[in-house]
Amino acid sequence: MARSEPPPETFPAPVLSAPQARAYAEVLKMRPDAARAQLRAAPPTAPGTLLVQDCLSITELLVSQDASRYQATVEAQDQRLKALEKAAAPGALPAYARAEIRLHQAAAQVVFGHEVQGAWNLRQSYQQMQQVVRQYPQYLPARKTLGMMQFFIGSLPESYRWFLKLLGLPGSVEAGLHNLRLAATQANDFQLEARLILALLEETYYKKPDAALGLVETLYRQQPDNLLISYLLISQHKKQHHTDAALTAYRTRPTGPDYLSLPYLHHMAADLLLYQGQYAASLRANQQFLQQYRGQHYRKDAAFKLYLAAWLGGDAGAAEQYRRQIGSGGRTVLEEDNYAQRFFEDKLPLSKLLTRARLQIDGGYYRPALLTLNSFRPSAATPLRDRLEEPYRRARAWHLLGRPDSARLFYAQTIARAGSAPYYFAPQSALQLGYLYQAEGQRNTAKVYFQKALAYPRHEYKNSTDTKAKLALKELE
Numbered sequence: 001m002a003r004s005e006p007p008p009e010t011f012p013a014p015v016l017s018a019p020q021a022r023a024y025a026e027v028l029k030m031r032p033d034a035a036r037a038q039l040r041a042a043p044p045t046a047p048g049t050l051l052v053q054d055c056l057s058i059t060e061l062l063v064s065q066d067a068s069r070y071q072a073t074v075e076a077q078d079q080r081l082k083a084l085e086k087a088a089a090p091g092a093l094p095a096y097a098r099a100e101i102r103l104h105q106a107a108a109q110v111v112f113g114h115e116v117q118g119a120w121n122l123r124q125s126y127q128q129m130q131q132v133v134r135q136y137p138q139y140l141p142a143r144k145t146l147g148m149m150q151f152f153i154g155s156l157p158e159s160y161r162w163f164l165k166l167l168g169l170p171g172s173v174e175a176g177l178h179n180l181r182l183a184a185t186q187a188n189d190f191q192l193e194a195r196l197i198l199a200l201l202e203e204t205y206y207k208k209p210d211a212a213l214g215l216v217e218t219l220y221r222q223q224p225d226n227l228l229i230s231y232l233l234i235s236q237h238k239k240q241h242h243t244d245a246a247l248t249a250y251r252t253r254p255t256g257p258d259y260l261s262l263p264y265l266h267h268m269a270a271d272l273l274l275y276q277g278q279y280a281a282s283l284r285a286n287q288q289f290l291q292q293y294r295g296q297h298y299r300k301d302a303a304f305k306l307y308l309a310a311w312l313g314g315d316a317g318a319a320e321q322y323r324r325q326i327g328s329g330g331r332t333v334l335e336e337d338n339y340a341q342r343f344f345e346d347k348l349p350l351s352k353l354l355t356r357a358r359l360q361i362d363g364g365y366y367r368p369a370l371l372t373l374n375s376f377r378p379s380a381a382t383p384l385r386d387r388l389e390e391p392y393r394r395a396r397a398w399h400l401l402g403r404p405d406s407a408r409l410f411y412a413q414t415i416a417r418a419g420s421a422p423y424y425f426a427p428q429s430a431l432q433l434g435y436l437y438q439a440e441g442q443r444n445t446a447k448v449y450f451q452k453a454l455a456y457p458r459h460e461y462k463n464s465t466d467t468k469a470k471l472a473l474k475e476l477e
Contacts, residue, residue, distance in 0.1 A: 014093035014139070016189045020048040027056045028192065030063070030227040030260040047089060050080045051097040058104040062111060063260050065295025070112045077105045092136035099128035100145060123167040125149070133179075140188035147179030148197055155205070157466040173474055177201075192219075196232065205471045207435065209240050225254050227262065234268055241364030241400065243275050263292035270305055275363025277356075279313035297337060299330030304340035308359075312352065339460045351376075351386050357393045366397040373397070388418050392425040395432070404436050411436075420457075427456040427465050434472055443476050450476075 023038035103125035109118030153171025183194035203212035237246035270285035311319035360369035395410035418426035434449035
């Protein structure tokens with residue numbers, strides 16, 4: 001049944017003032033000094049000013065990942081919330097600002113290890129944003145944020161959702177997408193943000209890569225001085241295996257003292273150079289990342305990639321040094337870091353041949369990867385992990401070359417060999433088979449494979465695999 005929207009409000013939707021809007025545009029470009037300069041022309045305690053100030057401070061914190069800035073950031077958020085409460089100004093914008101700042105605080109707390117406070121603030125933000133939408137149904141920024149929260153909570157694997165259910169946050173993928181689409185398709189102060197969030201969700205979970213890349217490319221042509229858009233362009237090309245285009249975007253990104261330092265870009269570049277076999281350049285890029293980066297995430301992944309570059313480049317001594325570095329620091333919250341830690345703990349040597357093939361596939365070099373795989377000669381002593389990886393890599397190469405019949409054969413072979421082995425090759429094979437059968441309209445067969453992907457009890461990428469399989473099953477209901 002189609003959703004019926006409430007009638008339009010009889011008063012104009014609240015908007016940011018011109019200085020506030022210009023400051024917010026500079027926040028998105030990652031130019032903090034320019035944003036602050038614009039805010040100096042805005043009333044300091046106005047809701048829009050406080051909101052944009054907080055957008056800037058949370059951006060600086062999350063981009064830098066600098067723990068020394070955490071306490072001051074959270075205290076400043078508390079002061080902004082107190083100012084909004086004290087003013088008690090009526091209208092959608094003040095109410096939205098309170099809920100949005102509360103969400104920013106939740107994000108800061110979760111990222112820096114204060115999960116309980118973060119969950120509580122998430123609950124408050126969710127409930128406050130629901131109230132804004134009920135009271136001001138045509139105020140689209142609130143639908144953007146509420147929709148994002150609804151989607152992410154609704155799509156979480158069951159292992160995470162129980163805690164949010166205890167807090168009264170059930171989430172809803174359908175309601176989330178509906179609200180995001182409203183905010184993305186109609187003019188409002190935060191429409192660009194809504195368009196980007198929606199496009200990235202659809203690319204990641206609903207196999208719409210062309211739409212996401214097309215949007216980012218269009219925005220890049222319109223705003224070549226926008227570092228956020230440049231980052232997204234690099235990221236989208238990398239995810240879609242366009243290594244040359246991603247490196248071009250990296251090398252032509254806007255730079256200079258006006259912009260926030262974004263060390264993660266160097267980590268992305270290190271991967272791209274690794275795909276091309278430029279091992280020395282990849283080493284330099286990841287070393288630059290680690291020198292500039294203040295956070296704890298991606299450190300294990302960076303050490304693993306340093307290991308791969310040294311190992312594949314023939315420097316065994318440096319490779320061993322980087323291998324030990326994996327276990328010496330960083331966190332394992334992210335799947336990339338968890339994968340690196342498992343490699344470190346397993347102590348099972350990698351196959352150089354299979355590793356090269358994996359990197360070639362990640363880089364979009366599918367036919368060279370197949371040639372590499374043709375040299376693989378398993379024996380009775382070949383570890384099970386390698387015997388599973390070889391058909392899985394073949395399946396990925398054929399799949400990405402647009403040869404679904406060949407891909408299905410090798411995905412099925414991977415699943416048949418795997419049994420209950422705790423590696424990601426079989427669950428990912430099941431997920432990809434589900435996508436292939438879904439694309440061909442074989443809904444029942446697709447369901448079987450998505451359910452199979454969910455059934456594997458543990459592997460390196462279980463959270464993301466389960467989320468994708470779960471959302472695909474919802475589409476087939």
